[in-house]
Every structure is written in structure tokens, then in C-alpha cells.
Amino acid sequence: ILNDLIRAEKLSVVSHLAASISHEVRNPLTVSRGFIQMALQDDTHNEKQRYYLDTALKEIDHATDIINDYLTFAKPATEQHTLINIKEEINHSIKVIQPLANMNNVSIIINENLPENAMLRAEQKQFQQGLINIFKNGIEAMPEGGILKVYAAQQIDGYAIRVTDQGVGMTAEEMNRLGEPYFSTKEKGTGLGLMVSYSIIRAIGGTIKVSSAKNQGTSFDISLPVYEVKK
Ligand code: ADP
Numbered sequence: 001i002l003n004d005l006i007r008a009e010k011l012s013v014v015s016h017l018a019a020s021i022s023h024e025v026r027n028p029l030t031v032s033r034g035f036i037q038m039a040l041q042d043d044t045h046n047e048k049q050r051y052y053l054d055t056a057l058k059e060i061d062h063a064t065d066i067i068n069d070y071l072t073f074a075k076p077a078t079e080q081h082t083l084i085n086i087k088e089e090i091n092h093s094i095k096v097i098q099p100l101a102n103m104n105n106v107s108i109i110i111n112e113n114l115p116e117n118a119m120l121r122a123e124q125k126q127f128q129q130g131l132i133n134i135f136k137n138g139i140e141a142m143p144e145g146g147i148l149k150v151y152a153a154q155q156i157d158g159y160a161i162r163v164t165d166q167g168v169g170m171t172a173e174e175m176n177r178l179g180e181p182y183f184s185t186k187e188k189g190t191g192l193g194l195m196v197s198y199s200i201i202r203a204i205g206g207t208i209k210v211s212s213a214k215n216q217g218t219s220f221d222i223s224l225p226v227y228e229v230k231k
Pocket residue numbers: 133137138141165167168169170174178179183184185186188189190191192193194195217218
């Protein structure tokens with residue numbers, strides 16, 4: 001038991017560290033990005049110099065993407081589990097991702113009769129990150145724009161969230177690799193987003209199923225154990 005306690009303590013220190021390092025690294029990245037952009041505005045650069053600056057900018061954005069896919073996940077988990085309202089968390093996560101949807105001409109629609117009082121025992125920020133990473137993939141799968149549908153319903157044995165896009169879809173081979181760290185088919189992908197979503201949803205006792213057809217779209221079916229339905 002003592003060994004378990006020490007191990008848990010070490011893990012929690014490590015995840016605390018990961019979280020604060022991510023935060024600390026985000027600021028210098030933002031500052032560097034700003035300066036590179038200022039340098040780019042200056043038109044005295046020759047082609048080569050412009051290429052150097054563009055490359056630096058791309059690499060900074062990649063580092064930021066990694067932090068964004070991973071950040072909340074790095075936060076200590078177990079001690080902060082509270083009862084959260086699933087509807088509120090879905091709505092909040094959609095709000096967070098809305099600017100990306102707007103930039104990509106994607107409309108997010110959500111069913112109206114969302115269960116009001118379904119509660120889940122989870123760490124709030126983590127749960128949001130788990131949803132956001134899935135929403136983000138759906139939006140990124142539709143480079144020409146489209147509709148991202150979020151459907152949530154109370155079921156007899158839990159709570160179901162279905163996220164459907166009309167995007168590029170996946171082959172069976174690609175579907176098999178989902179959730180594998182660093183698996184990405186995107187030019188600027190991190191391959192960490194779904195690994196994070198899967199870990200978070202499994203840790204709270206949920207499951208994720210995927211169905212997809214190449215060039216037609218993809219659905220992620222999340223089912224969650226509902227701990228309490230408030231009257
Ligand atoms: P990233 O988005 O950085 O590539 P993820 O872990 O979020 O990493 O996703 C891994 C891969 O899974 C993506 O690169 C893509 O090939 C595939 N994928 C995930 N979601 C979808 C989706 N909604 N439609 C099509 N492909 C998807």
C-alpha cells in the first residue's frame with residue numbers, strides 16, 4: 001500500500017509538472033510568434049529569409065498545437081473529479097471550438113432536447129478536452145465547410161453523444177490506427193488529439209465507437225456512465 005501511495009504521489013507530481021511546463025512554454029511561443037510576424041511584415045527580406053521566417057512560424061504553430069491537444073490531459077486527474085452537468089460541458093466545449101468552425105465554414109448544430117440534468121463524475125477540464133479534440137477533428141475533416149452535428153441523448157444505461165461530420169472519412173486501415181499516439185494523416189497534425197480523448201473517456205468509464213466512410217463522413221459515438229440524474 002505504501003508503495004502504491006508513493007507511486008501515486010510521484011505520478012501526480014509528474015502530471016502537475018507537465019501541466020505547468022505546458023503553460024510556461026505557451027507564453028514564449030506566443031511572444032516568438034508575434035516577433036516573427038512583425039519581421040514578416042517588413043518587405044526588405046529576400047526570398048530565402050522569408051522562407052526561414054515562414055518555416056519558423058510553422059514550427060512554432062506545431063508546438064502550440066501539441067500543447068493545445070495535450071494541455072488539459074496533463075493536469076492531475078483523480079483528485080479533482082466532481083459531478084458535472086453533461087449538457088453544460090457540451091455547450092461550453094462547442095463555444096470553445098466555435099471560432100475554428102467559423103474559420104472553416106462549418107456550422108455546428110446540436111439537438112434541442114438535450115437532457116438537462118444528467119450528471120457525470122469527471123474532471124471538468126479533461127472532459128471538455130476530450131470532447132474538443134473530437135469536435136476539432138470533425139471540423140478539420142471538412143476543409144470545404146459543412147455541418148458538424150452533435151447529438152446527445154439520455155439512454156437507459158447511460159448517456160450517449162454522437163458527433164457526426166460530412167468530411168473526408170477514413171479507410172478501415174486508418175480507423176484501426178485511431179488513438180495510436182502520433183498517428184496523423186494531416187500535414188500539420190500532432191496525432192495526439194484522439195489518444196487524449198480516448199484516455200479521458202475510458203478513464204471515466206465511457207466508451208467510444210467510430211464509424212466512417214471514405215469521402216462521406218465520420219461518426220464518433222461516445223457513451224458515458226451517468227452517475228446521477230438530478231430531479
Ligand atoms: P491530428 O488531428 O493531429 O491528426 P488526432 O489524434 O486528433 O491527430 O487524429 C488522428 C487521425 O485520425 C487524423 O490525422 C485523421 O487521419 C483521423 N481522424 C480523426 N478524426 C477524424 C474525422 N472526424 N474524420 C476523418 N479522419 C479523422
